[in-house]
Amino acid sequence: MIRNPQLNANGELTHLLTLEGLPADVIRSILDTADPFVSIAEREVKKVPLLRGKAVFNLFFENSTRTRTTFEIAAKRLSADVINLNIGASSTSKGETLLDTVDNLVAMDADIFVVRHSQSGAPHLIAHHLNAHGRSHVHVVNAGDGRHAHPTQGLLDLYTIRHYKKAFHELTVAIVGDVLHSRVARSLIHGLTTLGTPEVRVIGPKTLMPAKVEAMGVRVFHDMREGLRGCDVVVMLRLQSERMKGALLPSPGEFFKNYGLTQEKLALAKADAIVMHPGPMNRGVEIDSPVADGERSVILPQVTFGIAVRMAVMSIIAGN
Amino acid sequence: MKIEIANGRLIDPANRVDRVASLYIADGKVAAIGAAPSGWRADRVVDARGLVVAPGLIDLSARLREPGLEYKATLESEMAAAVAGGVTSLACPPDTDPALDEPGLVEMLKHRARSLNLAHVYPIGALTVQLQGTALTEMGQLSAAGCVAFSQADVALLDTDLLWRAMQYASTFGYRLWLRPIDPHIGRTGVAHDGEVATRLGLPGIPTSAETIALSTILTLVRESGVRVHLCRLSAAESVAMVRAAKKEGLPITCDVAVHHLHLSDVDIGWFDSNTRMVPPLRTTRDRAALRAGVADGTIDLVCSDHAPVDDDGKQVPFGEAEPGVTGLELLLPLTIKWANEDGIELSSALAKITSEPAKVIGVAAGDLAVGQAADVCIFDPSAWWKVERGALSSQGKNTPFLGLEVQGRVRYTLVGGKIVHEIDA
Numbered sequence: 001m002i003r004n005p006q007l008n009a010n011g012e013l014t015h016l017l018t019l020e021g022l023p024a025d026v027i028r029s030i031l032d033t034a035d036p037f038v039s040i041a042e043r044e045v046k047k048v049p050l051l052r053g054k055a056v057f058n059l060f061f062e063n064s065t066r067t068r069t070t071f072e073i074a075a076k077r078l079s080a081d082v083i084n085l086n087i088g089a090s091s092t093s094k095g096e097t098l099l100d101t102v103d104n105l106v107a108m109d110a111d112i113f114v115v116r117h118s119q120s121g122a123p124h125l126i127a128h129h130l131n132a133h134g135r136s137h138v139h140v141v142n143a144g145d146g147r148h149a150h151p152t153q154g155l156l157d158l159y160t161i162r163h164y165k166k167a168f169h170e171l172t173v174a175i176v177g178d179v180l181h182s183r184v185a186r187s188l189i190h191g192l193t194t195l196g197t198p199e200v201r202v203i204g205p206k207t208l209m210p211a212k213v214e215a216m217g218v219r220v221f222h223d224m225r226e227g228l229r230g231c232d233v234v235v236m237l238r239l240q241s242e243r244m245k246g247a248l249l250p251s252p253g254e255f256f257k258n259y260g261l262t263q264e265k266l267a268l269a270k271a272d273a274i275v276m277h278p279g280p281m282n283r284g285v286e287i288d289s290p291v292a293d294g295e296r297s298v299i300l301p302q303v304t305f306g307i308a309v310r311m312a313v314m315s316i317i318a319g320n
Numbered sequence: 321m322k323i324e325i326a327n328g329r330l331i332d333p334a335n336r337v338d339r340v341a342s343l344y345i346a347d348g349k350v351a352a353i354g355a356a357p358s359g360w361r362a363d364r365v366v367d368a369r370g371l372v373v374a375p376g377l378i379d380l381s382a383r384l385r386e387p388g389l390e391y392k393a394t395l396e397s398e399m400a401a402a403v404a405g406g407v408t409s410l411a412c413p414p415d416t417d418p419a420l421d422e423p424g425l426v427e428m429l430k431h432r433a434r435s436l437n438l439a440h441v442y443p444i445g446a447l448t449v450q451l452q453g454t455a456l457t458e459m460g461q462l463s464a465a466g467c468v469a470f471s472q473a474d475v476a477l478l479d480t481d482l483l484w485r486a487m488q489y490a491s492t493f494g495y496r497l498w499l500r501p502i503d504p505h506i507g508r509t510g511v512a513h514d515g516e517v518a519t520r521l522g523l524p525g526i527p528t529s530a531e532t533i534a535l536s537t538i539l540t541l542v543r544e545s546g547v548r549v550h551l552c553r554l555s556a557a558e559s560v561a562m563v564r565a566a567k568k569e570g571l572p573i574t575c576d577v578a579v580h581h582l583h584l585s586d587v588d589i590g591w592f593d594s595n596t597r598m599v600p601p602l603r604t605t606r607d608r609a610a611l612r613a614g615v616a617d618g619t620i621d622l623v624c625s626d627h628a629p630v631d632d633d634g635k636q637v638p639f640g641e642a643e644p645g646v647t648g649l650e651l652l653l654p655l656t657i658k659w660a661n662e663d664g665i666e667l668s669s670a671l672a673k674i675t676s677e678p679a680k681v682i683g684v685a686a687g688d689l690a691v692g693q694a695a696d697v698c699i700f701d702p703s704a705w706w707k708v709e710r711g712a713l714s715s716q717g718k719n720t721p722f723l724g725l726e727v728q729g730r731v732r733y734t735l736v737g738g739k740i741v742h743e744i745d746a
Contacts, residue, residue: 005591020520097633097636097637098637098638099636117638119638119639119640119641120521120522120523120592120638120639120640121521121523121591121592121638121639121640122638124591124592125592125594125636125637125638125639128591129636145522145638146522146523146638146640147522147523147524148521148522148523149522183522186520186522210518210519210525211514211515211516211518211519211525211527212515212516212519213519215516215519215520216519216520
């Protein structure tokens with residue numbers, strides 16, 4: 001497994017597992033491919049035949065409504081057949097292993113697996129298994145694995161930033177909140193640094209910062225006001241409810257006081273700074289409603305772009 | 321049966337021997353070295369020219385998976401792996417199912433091992449009933465049944481009062497305690513060293529403090545009680561420094577490291593290679609350097625395989641769900657040689673770490689080739705390369721991060737009690 005497992009021998013994308021290690025050209029070409037798909041949504045007939053006759057299996061071992069739905073819409077707009085499988089945690093209790101499940105679905109002639117799993121690295125395991133068993137024509141798209149990666153979210157975040165801000169090499173981007181548990185943060189950090197963003201900041205309490213996160217090429221701030229100063233883009237992360245009280249944080253109220261995004265704190269960023277959030281939002285915990293609904297929020301366009309980006313990813317890997 | 325091992329390079333670290341000499345074996349014991357005893361007529365002559373003739377290796381931690389875990393490995397497969405790796409004595413941790421906490425289980429294991437007539441097996445008894453950390457086992461009966469030491473294997477002890485009492489009780493009767501420093505709280509949900517790699521891969525981390533806090537607790541209680549403790553499987557630079565200072569202070573401790581920790585770091589996790597999932601976790605290259613230096617200067621007394629065969633079902637799952645463990649009996653020798661070669665350590669000094677030093681900790685008369693000793697011998701070709709592949713391993717466990725690696729040092733003959741129990745052609 002020395003070669004980047006998501007690229008084939010020609011350097012073309014065959015799986016999308018993480019943004020880490022993807023060449024900037026590959027990332028740019030995904031964003032460029034997404035451009036025309038955005039306008040498809042504005043047409044009367046919102047379909048193209050790129051994946052006609054292909055079967056996309058949404059393989060969700062962890063619950064998700066939004067991500068699964070956007071993948072489903074993206075695949076349907078590409079004319080693919082979509083099969084949704086919410087496997088949850090019950091499959092292992094029935095005795096079937098992850099790879100047994102995959103083998104069974106391959107036997108049903110799956111072309112693309114869209115995988116979400118609570119364990120970091122599960123999509124890598126599946127991709128490696130397919131490659132090792134001569135089934136590299138079956139593609140894997142990581143739809144979020146543990147704390148590791150959420151590459152299509154990272155790509156849609158990049159697409160959104162590029163849409164509003166153009167040049168990555170002039171930007172200061174702040175990512176705020178629970179970085180420790182966030183696959184969204186990790187994927188965005190890799191994407192931004194690969195595309196040459198000179199300053200990526202992470203802001204949060206020490207309990208929600210992973211060890212040696214600076215090694216990913218970010219500056220760490222614990223004071224949100226200081227961290228927001230001069231930012232072009234502010235990305236708020238979702239705080240899972242089970243982490244709001246306990247050893248990591250005393251209460252959601254105290255978190256909001258220190259790290260919730262309010263109009264007053266946003267005023268420290270640049271005047272034209274945009275506000276992003278991967279959703280679903282906890283209003284009053286990580287973000288104040290006037291900000292979420294304000295004119296600088298691009299949270300809903302993110303969702304729209306997400307469909308186009310996922311169409312781009314699936315059409316590219318299916319062609320390689 | 322009289323066996324003459326002719327003209328090999330005899331390395332016997334305990335007796336400071338390193339020269340070309342023939343070894344004469346009769347009645348299961350070393351009969352003479354260099355010159356044949358009078359009236360010598362060998363039943364068999366082994367041509368050992370170009371080979372190293374060393375004491376049989378002693379592995380302080382090798383799981384045979386019996387009783388109860390036979391789907392991972394059996395006594396037959398793992399005892400074959402032991403002698404294929406030149407290991408003639410091994411201690412097996414109590415983390416079986418059920419745990420080795422009753423004399424009957426220990427006697428059965430010893431009986432099964434003896435009937436195979438391969439390596440000597442020294443069971444390590446459970447320190448607490450079912451390794452649950454609440455009540456001491458009957459250490460007297462377990463010792464009588466053959467336990468050479470007592471441990472909690474990889475199970476952290478929640479109750480430090482019980483640890484203290486266990487030390488007092490064990491020292492009353494001179495029982496040995498082998499303890500692995502693991503904090504029961506910090507890093508308990510972790511699966512990899514809490515550093516750059518775990519952060520990048522999104523794996524829950526195990527900080528170094530999970531080891532150093534427990535180590536500090538053990539050292540404090542050793543200072544208090546004067547009990548002799550063997551510390552198992554250090555993984556961090558800070559731990560090596562603490563042990564070095566404690567030894568300087570004069571505390572009665574010894575310690576070991578698993579051989580794979582001398583070669584790998586968390587970077588080797590790569591793209592979630594579940595064969596690198598182990599306890600303690602692989603730490604940074606800085607830690608690895610400190611462990612190597614610790615073995616070289618004697619802070620770490622010995623090296624073991626920490627053999628833990630895991631079946632494919634236990635490894636072909638996402639990293640965090642994978643069962644920890646590395647198969648290692650057959651790699652103990654080549655990986656020790658690799659360390660010696662890379663760090664410029666004399667072969668004799670390196671072999672001491674897997675022969676005479678572990679013999680002292682177990683407290684058995686083995687690990688050297690003095691005249692009159694039982695003839696447990698490992699004869700290997702120090703320059704032969706071989707590739708670590710599934711098919712090349714006798715162990716039922718194929719779970720090693722070294723798969724695909726070419727290693728140097730190939731065992732040609734293994735003798736236990738003067739009998740050739742393993743033999744391969746050049």
